[in-house]
Amino acid sequence: MKPDEVEDVEIRLLLEGVQRIYGYDFRDYADASIKRRLNHWLAESGFDTFSQAQSRLLRERSVFESLLRGITVNVTEMFRDPAFFRAVREQVVPFLKTYPFVKIWHAGCATGEEAYSMAILLNEEGMAGRYRMYATDINETVLQKASEGVMPITEMQRFTRNYQKAGGRASFADYYTARYDRAILSAALKKDIVFAPHNLAVDGEFGEMNLVLCRNVMIYFKPALKERCLRLFDSSLLAGGFLCLGLKESLERRKMGERYEELAAPLRIYRKRYG
Amino acid sequence: MAETLDANPRQDGTAPKTAARSFEAVTIGVSTGGVHALQKLLGQLPATFPLPILIVQHISADADSGLAKLLDERCPLRVKEADEQDEIRPGTVYLAPPNYHLLVEREGFLSLSADPYVSFARPSVDVLFESAAAVFGRGLIGIVLTGANFDGSQGLKTIKRKGGVAIVQDPADAEARQMPQAAIAATGVDYVVALDGMAALLQKLAARRNTIPHDEKGRDD
Numbered sequence A: 001m002k003p004d005e006v007e008d009v010e011i012r013l014l015l016e017g018v019q020r021i022y023g024y025d026f027r028d029y030a031d032a033s034i035k036r037r038l039n040h041w042l043a044e045s046g047f048d049t050f051s052q053a054q055s056r057l058l059r060e061r062s063v064f065e066s067l068l069r070g071i072t073v074n075v076t077e078m079f080r081d082p083a084f085f086r087a088v089r090e091q092v093v094p095f096l097k098t099y100p101f102v103k104i105w106h107a108g109c110a111t112g113e114e115a116y117s118m119a120i121l122l123n124e125e126g127m128a129g130r131y132r133m134y135a136t137d138i139n140e141t142v143l144q145k146a147s148e149g150v151m152p153i154t155e156m157q158r159f160t161r162n163y164q165k166a167g168g169r170a171s172f173a174d175y176y177t178a179r180y181d182r183a184i185l186s187a188a189l190k191k192d193i194v195f196a197p198h199n200l201a202v203d204g205e206f207g208e209m210n211l212v213l214c215r216n217v218m219i220y221f222k223p224a225l226k227e228r229c230l231r232l233f234d235s236s237l238l239a240g241g242f243l244c245l246g247l248k249e250s251l252e253r254r255k256m257g258e259r260y261e262e263l264a265a266p267l268r269i270y271r272k273r274y275g
Numbered sequence B: 001m002a003e004t005l006d007a008n009p010r011q012d013g014t015a016p017k018t019a020a021r022s023f024e025a026v027t028i029g030v031s032t033g034g035v036h037a038l039q040k041l042l043g044q045l046p047a048t049f050p051l052p053i054l055i056v057q058h059i060s061a062d063a064d065s066g067l068a069k070l071l072d073e074r075c076p077l078r079v080k081e082a083d084e085q086d087e088i089r090p091g092t093v094y095l096a097p098p099n100y101h102l103l104v105e106r107e108g109f110l111s112l113s114a115d116p117y118v119s120f121a122r123p124s125v126d127v128l129f130e131s132a133a134a135v136f137g138r139g140l141i142g143i144v145l146t147g148a149n150f151d152g153s154q155g156l157k158t159i160k161r162k163g164g165v166a167i168v169q170d171p172a173d174a175e176a177r178q179m180p181q182a183a184i185a186a187t188g189v190d191y192v193v194a195l196d197g198m199a200a201l202l203q204k205l206a207a208r209r210n211t212i213p214h215d216e217k218g219r220d221d
């Protein structure tokens, strides 16, 4: 048999085992990148083959957790894609302002930067106290970090540039205090964000959202799982609500597409139609 | 997987359906000097070139999609920036978008990822080459062109290990020679050629069947 074929079988068995034992379902993740990351994990964990890793993986939760950390990609930043946040500010917020109170869901929030960016933006637009955010992720390690709201100070320069490009109205330094090599986000940003575990592959909807963001998460999923997520978002969103995807994700080829109109064309902001 | 791709010939009409080891795709990795090199290479390939071409050109994270448009205007083949889940079609050139890795999925379509940098780059040539090698095996032609870094050499090594063909731009002909040199040092390369001869070589390979000396172990190793 050919090495790749053996490995593909091993990976399938491993993901099957992980699903059955731990309830985390990675079977519908796009093969190429999960394979890459699994191989990376394998090399770091010291096992020779996936078959060899399997036995301990299925018996020791700590081994599984290292796998989980290895295969979820948590790269994020404040005001990632500044043009997107500028468009939210200019084209989405005016609609949100017409509600007395809005609910927002960040699905796949990683370490929270996207939610904190949105909090800054909404506060600057005069919506402080009029929103609640649910920021969810499959990975509890990143959620823990997210709720702490502490970032490396070395990132602040880049984040400040993003903030300015995104149309920030104040000074980015107003939103954190520097402590040695850390930047601690101000409590005012945290108080209306709830961080919670949620797995898009198995868990259910969140009701009555005005805005759902799921950026750079479904890009790792196979078509069937993408469709599942989109159904989830659709049933979570109010009519007239907004769905924001990553810059390289689109509704164009999705069944759900016709229920949405695209607001800011290349920036993947969609509005759910009424009726 | 790869076998099913074989059953679905991506050749021009003249290739018989039984062409078990005909080439299925071309991957190109290029960095410094790439805009010029790609214009030259793609400019010499006719619109009838039968294979899909997947390209990683190192590009800054906030670049726009201008390069795909420029190449599309100046080359006979259709050039587009890769979108997630694009089906890989013959005679089409796919360019990795800025800030995303480009990968090949088993089912014959493309995927993108925002994984961390690999070989100091995103998009990374190594990521494209390794994922394409896993899918196309012996049916893959990998090309490393001009560049001032080392990305692509690991990927080209993988392409060779899985039975594909490796072509490298002659360092003496390259605007930046490091990338071709690193690739040549990393693996046994099949062809070292100047840019000018490359389009003709590709056409020759694409038109041929059973070009690779093959052992009984199969296409994957």
Ligand SMILES: C[S@@+](CC[C@H](N)C(=O)[O-])C[C@H]1O[C@@H](n2cnc3c(N)ncnc32)[C@H](O)[C@@H]1O
Binding pocket: A072, A073, A074, A075, A076, A077, A080, A107, A108, A109, A110, A111, A114, A136, A137, A138, A139, A142, A198, A199, A200, A201, A214, A215, A216, A217, A246, B114
């Ligand atoms: C690349 S990050 C995106 C972070 C942020 N949305 C952004 O665009 O900057 C992807 C996140 O999706 C999470 N994720 C992956 N699979 C998931 C799943 N099945 N359910 C929920 N979150 C998931 C990962 O843990 C990771 O934190």
